[in-house]
Amino acid sequence: xxxxxxxxxxxxxxxxxxxxxxxxxxxxxxxxxxxxxxxxxxxxxxxxxxxxxxxxxxxxxxxxxxxxxxxxxxxxxxxxxxxxxxxxxxxxxxxxxxxxxxxxxxxxxxxxxxxxxxxxxxxxxxxxxxxxxxxxxxxxxxxxxxxxxxxxxxxxxxxxxxxxxxxxxxxxxxxxxxxxxxxxxxxxxxxxxxxxxxxxxxxxxxxxxxxxxxxxxxxxxxxxxxxxxxxxxxxxxxxxxxxxxxxxxxxxxxxxxxxxxxxxxxxxxxxxxxxxxxxxxxxxxxxxxxxxxxxxxxxxxxx
Amino acid sequence: xxxxxxxxxxxxxxxxxxxxxxxxxxxxxxxxxxxxxxxxxxxxxxxxxxxxxxxxxxxxxxxxxxxxxxxxxxxxxxxxxxxxxxxxxxxxxxxxxxxxxxxxxxxxxxxxxxxxxxxxxxxxxxxxxxxxxxxxxxxxxxxxxxxxxxxxxxxxxxxxxxxxxxxxxxxxxxxxxxxxxxxxxxxxxxxxxxxxxxxxxxxxxxxxxxxxxxxxxxxxxxxxxxxxxxxxxxxxxxxxxxxxxxxxxxxxxxxxxxxxxxxxxxxxxxxxxxxxxxxxxxxxxxxxxxxxxxxxxxxxxxxxxxxxxxxxxxxxxxxxxxxxxx
Numbered sequence: 001x002x003x004x005x006x007x008x009x010x011x012x013x014x015x016x017x018x019x020x021x022x023x024x025x026x027x028x029x030x031x032x033x034x035x036x037x038x039x040x041x042x043x044x045x046x047x048x049x050x051x052x053x054x055x056x057x058x059x060x061x062x063x064x065x066x067x068x069x070x071x072x073x074x075x076x077x078x079x080x081x082x083x084x085x086x087x088x089x090x091x092x093x094x095x096x097x098x099x100x101x102x103x104x105x106x107x108x109x110x111x112x113x114x115x116x117x118x119x120x121x122x123x124x125x126x127x128x129x130x131x132x133x134x135x136x137x138x139x140x141x142x143x144x145x146x147x148x149x150x151x152x153x154x155x156x157x158x159x160x161x162x163x164x165x166x167x168x169x170x171x172x173x174x175x176x177x178x179x180x181x182x183x184x185x186x187x188x189x190x191x192x193x194x195x196x197x198x199x200x201x202x203x204x205x206x207x208x209x210x211x212x213x214x215x216x217x218x219x220x221x222x223x224x225x226x227x228x229x230x231x232x233x234x235x236x237x238x239x240x241x242x243x244x245x246x247x248x249x250x251x252x253x254x255x256x257x258x259x260x261x262x263x264x265x266x267x268x269x270x271x272x273x274x275x276x277x278x279x280x281x282x283x284x285x286x287x288x289x290x291x292x293x294x295x296x297x298x299x300x301x302x303x
Numbered sequence: 304x305x306x307x308x309x310x311x312x313x314x315x316x317x318x319x320x321x322x323x324x325x326x327x328x329x330x331x332x333x334x335x336x337x338x339x340x341x342x343x344x345x346x347x348x349x350x351x352x353x354x355x356x357x358x359x360x361x362x363x364x365x366x367x368x369x370x371x372x373x374x375x376x377x378x379x380x381x382x383x384x385x386x387x388x389x390x391x392x393x394x395x396x397x398x399x400x401x402x403x404x405x406x407x408x409x410x411x412x413x414x415x416x417x418x419x420x421x422x423x424x425x426x427x428x429x430x431x432x433x434x435x436x437x438x439x440x441x442x443x444x445x446x447x448x449x450x451x452x453x454x455x456x457x458x459x460x461x462x463x464x465x466x467x468x469x470x471x472x473x474x475x476x477x478x479x480x481x482x483x484x485x486x487x488x489x490x491x492x493x494x495x496x497x498x499x500x501x502x503x504x505x506x507x508x509x510x511x512x513x514x515x516x517x518x519x520x521x522x523x524x525x526x527x528x529x530x531x532x533x534x535x536x537x538x539x540x541x542x543x544x545x546x547x548x549x550x551x552x553x554x555x556x557x558x559x560x561x562x563x564x565x566x567x568x569x570x571x572x573x574x575x576x577x578x579x580x581x582x583x584x585x586x587x588x589x590x591x592x593x594x595x596x597x598x599x600x601x602x603x604x605x606x607x608x609x610x611x612x613x614x615x616x617x618x619x620x621x622x623x624x625x626x627x628x629x
Contacts, residue, residue, distance in 0.1 A: 038522070039517060039518055041405060042413060043413065044405070045402045045405025049492065052488075053489065056437065060439075063443075111333055112337045127340070132607070136546075136602055136606025136610075137546070137603065140546070141351065141546075141595050147580075148350050149346065198323050224431045225431065230434070230548070263553060277439050284433060285428055288427070
């Protein structure tokens with residue numbers, strides 16, 4: 001048996017403790033260095049991501065503002081190579097096509113969304129999955145569908161364009177409505193049922209008003225998506241140089257003008273394209289920001 | 304939210320309460336709404352399939368993998384376009400995965416709260432910028448830079464890989480892929496950030512309490528937890544890149560041959576359809592619908608995978624935004 005003597009310099013336990021502390025210190029400093037490097041990379045990617053995104057906004061604003069003048073807004077497009085002209089016909093077309101698509105798809109999407117939110121079971125799941133899949137259909141396919149299904153029968157018109165755009169908007173609106181309606185607390189529905197209200201009354205007076213911020217956000221974002229689509233319009237509305245208010249006739253639209261003019265060798269056409277791009281971007285941003293502000297406002301009013 | 308959504312007062316009931324539908328009628332109306340949508344979806348599918356049928360009847364399935372597209376000689380090989388679609392999407396993803404992931408991590412966990420709200424909102428808005436604007440930007444602003452600087456630089460550095468042979472045209476696979484990357488980036492970041500933000504707080508705080516550094520928390524706790532949702536976000540973006548039409552058609556240079564270099568002009572299935580649909584008839588038209596059907600199968604397949612992965616991975620608030628953004 002050995003005698004235990006206390007000697008701080010050779011004590012094995014303290015020695016071990018020193019070792020562990022040393023390892024720990026090294027580990028902490030190593031991990032901190034790694035962490036700094038890795039987080040630095042994350043920050044760098046954020047900056048890298050912002051460069052092109054800021055560039056596209058700034059570029060479009062600078063180039064677009066130069067194109068904006070009274071002629072640009074008040075005159076219809078001119079044929080390629082002829083200077084001057086504006087986008088009035090395309091603006092009218094975009095607004096009317098967007099409005100027709102919205103008027104049809106919002107109520108239909110709301111019904112579909114209510115159906116999805118209020119139904120369980122296999123059929124509802126299949127409808128929901130179909131809606132999900134339809135949001136992933138490449139938009140060019142809606143264009144050729146519109147062509148084969150309607151242009152072949154009724155000819156080119158703004159309505160066919162609105163149909164093709166609506167096909168893209170409808171599943172988005174349905175799923176957004178469903179999400180918004182499912183977010184309404186279940187006890188509101190139960191309270192309505194307990195009072196003996198019919199389901200329709202509950203939906204109209206309780207559920208839809210409570211889900212309104214989400215429904216409006218989803219709807220406006222779907223409109224923003226719809227008016228910016230080019231591919232569905234390529235083979236449906238024809239693109240005319242005349243200002244056409246009647247959606248049963250051939251129309252023009254801003255995305256179409258941008259697409260057609262962007263590869264033009266004439267600087268005038270290119271300038272029109274930039275002006276139209278800025279206008280379209282402003283419209284889409286106003287719809288997106290508007291939907292957020294409106295949703296925030298409605299939420300605040302509720303409290 | 305709950306208070307004004309309460310049941311109507313008596314006066315309101317008298318004003319509005321007269322019109323109501325029985326539960327049965329209400330149910331029928333909802334079902335009809337959903338049925339109209341399903342009917343439209345089926346009509347869409349039927350139209351594409353029935354238009355594409357003649358080409359499959361004539362040439363079987365083999366034409367899909369043919370290498371030559373020459374309608375004048377009844378050759379409708381889709382391979383150049385399938386490859387073009389895959390290549391542009393791959394370029395976009397190679398750039399979007401690291402940059403999108405890093406940006407989403409930074410947005411969800413690193414930037415100060417006030418900046419976070421502003422940047423987050425800006426990213427969501429950018430996701431709404433129409434793709435034709437990205438196409439215009441790529442063609443006018445980026446193509447000259449690619450031709451004069453980016454392509455010569457890449458050729459001088461990576462020339463030995465033979466990936467960058469051929470002339471510097473500006474337009475081509477590389478430019479189309481890069482612009483697709485810029486285009487899908489906001490979508491990727493917005494959804495990834497939502498997915499990352501819903502990782503349970505207790506897990507994050509628990510890891511921090513154990514002495515993990517911030518990076519260790521992100522690497523060992525946040526990323527594994529969000530893995531499925533992130534995969535979904537990128538798959539969703541893939542679907543978008545695959546189906547993008549106008550931006551790619553403007554930037555890819557439109558060649559019907561298989562690209563031999565990243566600088567080569569090429570074509571994707573959507574750009575093939577855009578460039579030829581207007582003048583096509585007969586078998587060529589059927590072939591274009593057949594190409595559309597192939598695109599539909601790829602696009603819907605990718606999207607179906609994405610939806611299953613993302614489902615239930617974002618909160619209700621993020622969900623609405625994600626649905627709309629996607």
